[in-house]
Amino acid sequence: MTNDSPIDLLLLVRDPIDHAALVGHVREAEDGAVVTFDGCVRNHSRGRRTLYLDYEAYEAMALAKIRAISEQIHEKFHIHRVAIAHRLGRLEIGETSVFIAISSEHRPAAFEACRFAIDTLKRTVPIWKKEYFGDGAIWADGEIPPAPLETHAAKPAS
Amino acid sequence: MFTMAVASQSVRVKVLFFGRLKEIVGHSEASVELPDGSPIEALFSRYGAQHPELTRFRASLVASHNQEFAPWSTPLHCGDEVAFLPPVSGG
Numbered sequence: 001m002t003n004d005s006p007i008d009l010l011l012l013v014r015d016p017i018d019h020a021a022l023v024g025h026v027r028e029a030e031d032g033a034v035v036t037f038d039g040c041v042r043n044h045s046r047g048r049r050t051l052y053l054d055y056e057a058y059e060a061m062a063l064a065k066i067r068a069i070s071e072q073i074h075e076k077f078h079i080h081r082v083a084i085a086h087r088l089g090r091l092e093i094g095e096t097s098v099f100i101a102i103s104s105e106h107r108p109a110a111f112e113a114c115r116f117a118i119d120t121l122k123r124t125v126p127i128w129k130k131e132y133f134g135d136g137a138i139w140a141d142g143e144i145p146p147a148p149l150e151t152h153a154a155k156p157a158s
Numbered sequence: 159m160f161t162m163a164v165a166s167q168s169v170r171v172k173v174l175f176f177g178r179l180k181e182i183v184g185h186s187e188a189s190v191e192l193p194d195g196s197p198i199e200a201l202f203s204r205y206g207a208q209h210p211e212l213t214r215f216r217a218s219l220v221a222s223h224n225q226e227f228a229p230w231s232t233p234l235h236c237g238d239e240v241a242f243l244p245p246v247s248g249g
Contacts, residue, residue: 055248056176057248061226086248097249098248098249118249122247124246125246126176126222126243128176128246130177139177139247140247141245142246143247144218144220146227147227147229148227148228150231
């Protein structure tokens with residue numbers, strides 16, 4: 001599932017993520033920096049040895065939420081391009097589950113935007129991982145996304 | 159279950175389940191008929207009555223309505239897409 005804008009490359013993929021392609025997408029002659037984040041499958045979780053992970057997503061909404069992150073990044077930071085890919089399905093130890101590349105003229109903006117991107121993704125994008133161990137499997141503890149509590153009532157005229 | 163007012167029109171909505179909720183309910187997608195304007199909460203209660211284990215997770219769930227996070231009071235209409243989302247763990 002992809003959402004290409006001419007500027008940003010936003011993907012949900014089932015095959016291994018091509019880091020170089022994402023970096024290549026964001027890196028242009030006017031950039032002085034490309035900052036990347038490589039989220040990897042760790043071999044342990046809270047003292048237990050992990051065998052592999054299985055990721056699933058509410059794909060249409062996940063892509064919309066990733067698109068919302070890229071839009072926020074462009075509003076908040078002086079950056080050039082964004083590439084975000086998240087992998088779904090079974091992932092082995094050491095594989096990349098999420099990769100983010102952000103280019104900017106000067107490095108501070110790309111560093112800040114990359115941190116914002118992964119933190120916001122982990123909090124707001126409907127993707128779930130199941131961790132498989134030698135003696136069973138559990139759905140990873142996640143974060144509750146910030147959601148509106150009640151329908152916004154019309155503001156009384158003042 | 160639901161007691162329908164005589165005048166209330168019934169509509170079909172699409173309901174999606176993910177993660178542990180999908181395992182509890184036994185499927186990832188369903189088409190459900192309910193009175194027009196029913197809140198998302200009522201739809202969840204209906205599933206909770208069928209699968210009591212679901213109600214244990216209610217406090218940690220957020221609802222989505224047509225692919226946007228939404229309040230549980232959101233009224234449902236014909237063709238809407240609803241999901242009950244467990245805490246997210248991407249990345």
